[in-house]
Amino acid sequence: MIELKNVSLVFDGRQVLTDLSLVLPEKGILLITGPSGCGKTSVARMILGLLSPTEGEVSVGDLKIAAVFQEDRLVPTLTALENVALVSDTKEAEKRLSQVGLGDALELLPEELSGGMKRRVAIARALAFSGDLLLLDEAFTGLDEELAEKILKELCEEFKDRLIIAVTHRPELFSGREYTEIKM
Amino acid sequence: MKASTISLKILKGIGIFSFWIGVWYLASTLINKEIFLPFPHTVALRFLELSGTAGFWTTVAASLARILRGFIYGVVFGSGIALLTHYSSLAGGLISPFIRMVRAVPVASFTLLLFLWLDNDMIPVFIALLMVAPIMWENLSAGLGAMDKGLLEMAKVYRIPRGKTLKKIIFPSLSPYFCSGMLTGLGLAWKSGIAAEVISYPSVAIGKALGEAKTYLETADVFVWTVVVIALSLAFEGLIRLLFRKRRKKV
Numbered sequence: 001m002i003e004l005k006n007v008s009l010v011f012d013g014r015q016v017l018t019d020l021s022l023v024l025p026e027k028g029i030l031l032i033t034g035p036s037g038c039g040k041t042s043v044a045r046m047i048l049g050l051l052s053p054t055e056g057e058v059s060v061g062d063l064k065i066a067a068v069f070q071e072d073r074l075v076p077t078l079t080a081l082e083n084v085a086l087v088s089d090t091k092e093a094e095k096r097l098s099q100v101g102l103g104d105a106l107e108l109l110p111e112e113l114s115g116g117m118k119r120r121v122a123i124a125r126a127l128a129f130s131g132d133l134l135l136l137d138e139a140f141t142g143l144d145e146e147l148a149e150k151i152l153k154e155l156c157e158e159f160k161d162r163l164i165i166a167v168t169h170r171p172e173l174f175s176g177r178e179y180t181e182i183k184m
Numbered sequence: 185m186k187a188s189t190i191s192l193k194i195l196k197g198i199g200i201f202s203f204w205i206g207v208w209y210l211a212s213t214l215i216n217k218e219i220f221l222p223f224p225h226t227v228a229l230r231f232l233e234l235s236g237t238a239g240f241w242t243t244v245a246a247s248l249a250r251i252l253r254g255f256i257y258g259v260v261f262g263s264g265i266a267l268l269t270h271y272s273s274l275a276g277g278l279i280s281p282f283i284r285m286v287r288a289v290p291v292a293s294f295t296l297l298l299f300l301w302l303d304n305d306m307i308p309v310f311i312a313l314l315m316v317a318p319i320m321w322e323n324l325s326a327g328l329g330a331m332d333k334g335l336l337e338m339a340k341v342y343r344i345p346r347g348k349t350l351k352k353i354i355f356p357s358l359s360p361y362f363c364s365g366m367l368t369g370l371g372l373a374w375k376s377g378i379a380a381e382v383i384s385y386p387s388v389a390i391g392k393a394l395g396e397a398k399t400y401l402e403t404a405d406v407f408v409w410t411v412v413v414i415a416l417s418l419a420f421e422g423l424i425r426l427l428f429r430k431r432r433k434k435v
Contacts, residue, residue: 050337050340069334075356086339
């Protein structure tokens with residue numbers, strides 16, 4: 001179970017979070033929404049263990065988290081397939097890339113992919129990693145509505161018994177689905 | 185690369201080479217005193233003469249071993265220091281000014297100082313090290329500074345093993361900086377190493393041969409040894425480029 005206890009965060013001399021306490025559900029969809037700069041991404045980074053709170057405690061246990069970051073974070077010297085295979089075996093990587101519609105782009109380098117294709121490689125990587133939960137930080141930026149909906153459907157299907165945390169300023173993407181929303 | 189492109193490149197190379205040989209001939213003809221500027225054919229003949237002796241190859245091997253040793257020590261030492269100063273601000277504060285100072289000290293000053301501390305054979309090795317290490321430090325520090333932190337975070341989140349992170353993410357990202365440092369360092373190692381040999385006079389060395397040729401006004405020999413140093417430096421530069429190109433393809 002993921003829990004944030006009385007978390008405060010000062011970042012670059014600015015108070016980003018004050019005394020935030022949260023207990024995250026074990027499955028389902030959890031949306032973290034709010035205006036830019038309200039600390040959504042900081043919460044995500046704390047859950048991922050990339051940022052420590054100034055005060056309070058974040059406990060994640062030994063959960064394996066698959067993440068799609070705001071940026072694609074693809075290794076420029078590796079092909080799409082090799083990028084995904086960093087977190088899984090090649091067969092699984094190939095399967096996941098086909099799942100996001102990149103079955104023909106396995107051998108392309110990130111510089112040869114469009115912005116939307118890079119996003120999809122990052123999503124395929126998250127799918128290939130058998131995580132206990134999925135964290136999406138503005139994961140659908142750069143994807144058109146139709147494609148975002150298609151990929152989201154597959155992600156929801158894949159993680160139906162696990163937790164999906166989505167940090168987003170486009171909560172409408174999740175309309176028609178059951179979710180819990182935390183407005184920051 | 186297409187065969188026609190390669191042929192064109194070779195032809196261009198021959199053209200440039202011929203042009204400069206022509207300039208050299210013209211200058212030698214104008215000066216017309218081989219003691220100041222020998223003709224290219226005089227140098228070529230002298231090269232053939234010298235390269236037919238065992239002493240020539242022993243001299244080349246001795247200098248090659250010395251300079252390569254200094255170069256390798258410099259690469260290892262400079263890289264180690266770069267890692268240290270990147271990850272420890274205390275080490276960075278202490279070591280960085282020292283390395284900048286080392287970079288500014290003339291080869292002659294170091295060589296003369298080292299006379300007091302080291303065996304003559306070791307002076308060129310140490311001089312090459314001192315010239316290469318700061319270059320490697322500077323290049324690798326720039327590479328470490330420019331490394332994409334986002335990729336390292338991704339590796340941490342996805343629990344990519346450390347060895348795989350090093351091989352697939354860190355090394356390829358540092359490789360251009362490492363290659364550039366090695367290429368610059370290699371040129372400097374040859375220049376400074378031979379200069380140190382001229383001053384320190386090790387038992388067998390190209391620098392010693394150069395010094396003797398100067399003393400006896402054997403200008404053609406000075407040219408031969410200089411051409412040998414240039415050829416060796418270019419050969420190793422080509423080898424480094426080839427190694428890094430192959431590595432890039434492998435990754």
